[in-house]
Amino acid sequence: MERQNPKNMRERTPETTRGEETEEEQIIEEETLEEPHPLLEERLTLRKPLGILFDLGDTLLTYLKFDPEAGHAATLNIANNPLGYTVADIDNQIKRLNRDLIPRREKAQVEFHPHIIQRHVYEALHITFDRTPEEVERVFWRAAMSWQPEPGIEYVLEILRDKNIPMGIVSNAAFCGNTLMWEIEQQGIADYFRFLMSSADYWVRKPHPLLLETAAAKLGFKPADIWYVGNSPQYDIAAAHNAGMGAVWYNRLDAPLDGPDPHVEIKSWREFLELVEGFYLKL
Incomplete structure (x- = not known):
């Protein structure tokens, strides 16, 4: 069973149509939303992630x-x-x-x-x-x-590896994957990932779904069982939706939404870890 999303995360879900509800039903619904049961709230459409894919720039590494x-x-x-x-x-x-x-x-x-x-x-x-x-x-x-790791990312990658969750990187870049891999090696995080895909090596770029579809095949799971995490709604979240993946928006800088709604918006890697652990909670 899947635990609710932590309260400090923003969930992006369609609003309930309330045109035919009675006033009493509306009051009951509002009270329910204010005090959600920790095991019954099920508004997220995300599945438990069998694999996780990440964007690179301003997601795993801060662009300096x-x-x-x-x-x-x-x-x-x-x-x-x-x-x-x-x-x-x-x-x-x-x-x-x-x-x-x-x-x-x-x-x-x-x-x-x-x-x-x-x-x-x-x-x-x-x-x-x-x-x-x-x-x-x-x-x-x-x-x-010039780059540096995003705050808290190394600890999160270590936890994900301990949970045996396979991970990969998919980046829109005008540089070869070998160059990007060299950079993450310098930053000390290359060993956490099974592969890195640069759009420069694959002809298409996000939000085209083909990049993420190929990445899903490389991980060995259906797209619906994979989360894609990135900082750009226009490219990353749109690509995740186009490929049928869970769409997690990493928005540390509290930027305005400039693309489709994600399944979940997170402001830190601590929040992301709480989200993952919620899906892996054993009851």
Whole structure:
């Protein structure tokens, strides 16, 4: 039997239609909602999670900075640049591509592989490298990006692993999965996850359901038995609904809702752990 959701979590559920209720029935219902029985309240549509999938940026890891100019400077330091192009030249080339391609990407819910973008940028400027595209990408990432674990996430991941709940990561990213995996290795949380999927490696991006459907198959469970946890209603919660998964909105910063309603909204990883333990409570 499943325990009620902790009171400090916000549940997003359809409101009851009350047009045909008598005044006495309305009073009884209001009193019931104010004093819910701990074992009878069953408004959540979530199932007990057999597996859990997470978004990456601002869900597992806090996004601290993105400095593309520092990244371009680092890549130029390892480049063959016969015409002497500058960081500003590379930045302008990328901005020109983004103005055209990003609206197309969002409309079609597809992702562009970073190495293809590299070719359009560097080949047009006659810039070459003696390293692989993945190595060039890593040089850029290390110089441009800064992250740290979200508060409390490592303790929660440890508890979930102790409960033998398999976990994976599914991220919208214009970087390869190997680069993202390198980052979570640096942050010390890679061993908790069976896999990491970057949209750059899978052609589609959230909210398209295919990413999460593939992730569910990799975990070995039906989508309805999996929760997807992310910070973006527009991408993460929408993708979870599209794939038929439990949708958990991690909203530590108390942001306004800019997408579909989640099944549950949480403000901290402590709240998330309480939610999971409620479903695993043995009565």
